[in-house]
Amino acid sequence: MAAGVRLVVLGKQGAGKGTQCVRLSHRYAVPHISTGDMLRAAVRNKTPLGEQAKVLMDGGSLLPDELVMSIVAERLAERDARTRGFLLDGFPRTVGQAEMLEEELGEHGLDCVINLEVPTELVMNRLVTRRVCEDCGAIYSLSQPPTQPWTCDVCGGSVIQRPDDTADAIMVRLSAYEKETRPLIDFYAERGLLETIDGSQDPDTVFSATVSVITRRKEGSA
Ligand code: AMP
Numbered sequence: 001m002a003a004g005v006r007l008v009v010l011g012k013q014g015a016g017k018g019t020q021c022v023r024l025s026h027r028y029a030v031p032h033i034s035t036g037d038m039l040r041a042a043v044r045n046k047t048p049l050g051e052q053a054k055v056l057m058d059g060g061s062l063l064p065d066e067l068v069m070s071i072v073a074e075r076l077a078e079r080d081a082r083t084r085g086f087l088l089d090g091f092p093r094t095v096g097q098a099e100m101l102e103e104e105l106g107e108h109g110l111d112c113v114i115n116l117e118v119p120t121e122l123v124m125n126r127l128v129t130r131r132v133c134e135d136c137g138a139i140y141s142l143s144q145p146p147t148q149p150w151t152c153d154v155c156g157g158s159v160i161q162r163p164d165d166t167a168d169a170i171m172v173r174l175s176a177y178e179k180e181t182r183p184l185i186d187f188y189a190e191r192g193l194l195e196t197i198d199g200s201q202d203p204d205t206v207f208s209a210t211v212s213v214i215t216r217r218k219e220g221s222a
Helices: 017-028 035-044 048-059 065-076 079-083 095-105 120-128 167-181 183-190 203-221
Strands: 005-011 032-034 085-089 112-117 130-133 139-141 194-198
Touching: 005 017, 005 183, 005 203, 017 032, 017 085, 017 112, 017 203, 032 035, 032 065, 035 048, 035 065, 035 085, 048 065, 048 167, 065 079, 065 085, 065 095, 095 183, 112 183, 112 203, 120 130, 120 167, 167 183, 183 194, 194 203
Parallel strands: 005 085, 005 112, 032 085, 112 194
Antiparallel strands: 130 139
């Protein structure tokens, strides 16, 4: 079996983090830990966390750092993440979260941080045309719909527009990215962990570039 990996994937909403993480999690046999997916599941299941998160999420605002860190810490403590590693998608999102993660993982906690760089005009277009499966999170778009109208090819679930993929919520989310998340690029560059990849290329090219970077990093640290 391929060696595992411990990775953070950064990028604006619509940069392709979800798509790449699904492929990377198969390649390295590590769990894809997406805070957005975990929170949407909590909303769907109407758990107390979901009830608390829904309004903020629908409007595109971030949830409190401590709350999100506690969900991630719980998931990282599971056996698969402890033994093989993990892909963190959508977390950390603020410097406060990155500091808490560093404390949780210790000094050599990450192999590297992949930053998928995509111009804002391109992500706007990707987000307004994006459609997702409510059940498994598979990603489609108006130009690449599922085979049967709005029924997921992977699991048969309903393919919908996310409530926060509206023009207003997208603006709030992108401005939260600029204000809260962009500073993480310097945070991880200062620690020598950052690898930036052009996320506007086609998904296969982005995937190969990401795998090459991870291989180089892991060989360097072997
Ligand atoms: P995403 O699917 O990653 O775009 O996340 C959807 C929504 O979940 C975000 O707009 C936030 O409301 C919430 N969320 C996800 N991850 C985080 C995080 N790391 N910190 C705060 N809020 C988050």
